[in-house]
Amino acid sequence: MSAKGQRQRLIADWLRSGEAGSQEELAARLTSAGIPATQATVSRDLEEIGAVKLRRDGEVRYLLPEQVEAGHAATKLDRLLGEWVLSIVSAGPIVVLRTPPGSANLVANALDAASLPGIAGTIAGDDTIFVAVAEGTIGDRIIADLNARRDRA
Template sequence: MNLDETILRLITEQEISDQAVLQELLEARGQAPSQSTLSRRLKKLGVQKVAGRYQRVEAPPPVAPVRPWLRIIEAPPNLLVLKTAPGYAQVFALALDREPDVPGLAGTVAGDDTIFVAVTDPSRLREVREVVEELMSRGT
């Protein structure tokens, strides 16, 4: 069972009122996301604290925004290269730099259609990539 399925099952089966408790329950099931990763997953799944406990909140389907394409190229050990439509790199890089709680993000350098994303620790490359993918899905 993947992390998202486990989160949804836990909040359905138990009244969980604290994110730390949820994190402990996930660790007991062999899944140990960082606090920032867990927060991002909850947001993506539409899970919010309602009446003192975490629940999935059904929202109307979002209108798909028109946005430029973005391709992610990993350049190990600690670099992502993002290719986008001309003129969008600086806007996207600024949004990434301003995103709170991006573990391991050292910074970005943007041109017209290319962004270099430096990661402080190569073991965090995957987490930074997940944030980039989330920003893409939000239409930033």
């Protein structure tokens, strides 16, 4: 596993267990684990794994998409669609979203976390997301829903 993958796996594990909250705390834990990391590196890692900063039980903490309530996930998705998605087109049973380079994973994580009806799953590259349309769902309906969410942002 790459150093980046190892770092992101550790960060995700610590967030799931509630063992770390701030970027500085995560950087210190990584360094203690023998993985040198700056706050800027941790910030990029948090963004790439889709972590969001929320207030829980009076504390501000980073949470992974699966730890966030569906309502917040949907709000985050709307914002990300508005900010990062350049186009949404149909390609048969797949909907294709285009983003600026380096942004596809962030949007795909938000799509997965929102658990929208009709979406079976996503695959993200650097600037392209393939959205698998669930059986019995029309791709144009997914496109209309995603465009409406993007316009709300």
